[in-house]
Amino acid sequence: MTSTASTATAATPELAAFDLYRDVHKAIRAELFRVTVLAGTTDPADRAAREALRAAVVEVVDVLTHHAAHEDRAIQPSIERHLPSLAARI
Numbered sequence: 001m002t003s004t005a006s007t008a009t010a011a012t013p014e015l016a017a018f019d020l021y022r023d024v025h026k027a028i029r030a031e032l033f034r035v036t037v038l039a040g041t042t043d044p045a046d047r048a049a050r051e052a053l054r055a056a057v058v059e060v061v062d063v064l065t066h067h068a069a070h071e072d073r074a075i076q077p078s079i080e081r082h083l084p085s086l087a088a089r090i
């Protein structure tokens with residue numbers, strides 16, 4: 001028979017590392033590449049394709065603008081507090 005302590009330890013899951021910032025920035029880069037490919041494959045003579053490209057650009061600009069504002073609110077104060085010389089460059 002095993003002790004309760006050893007059973008509890010064996011049943012305790014390992015903590016998983018989760019890097020939220022990596023995944024968010026990876027998704028943003030993927031979207032930028034998607035819009036770049038769309039721009040490179042859009043037929044300038046195709047009005048519907050040009051409109052789709054315009055909509056994609058507007059959408060990605062909106063995402064980037066909101067993301068930057070979020071980082072300014074959520075991340076920048078910590079950078080200013082802990083790494084003030086770096087905060088000015090960022």
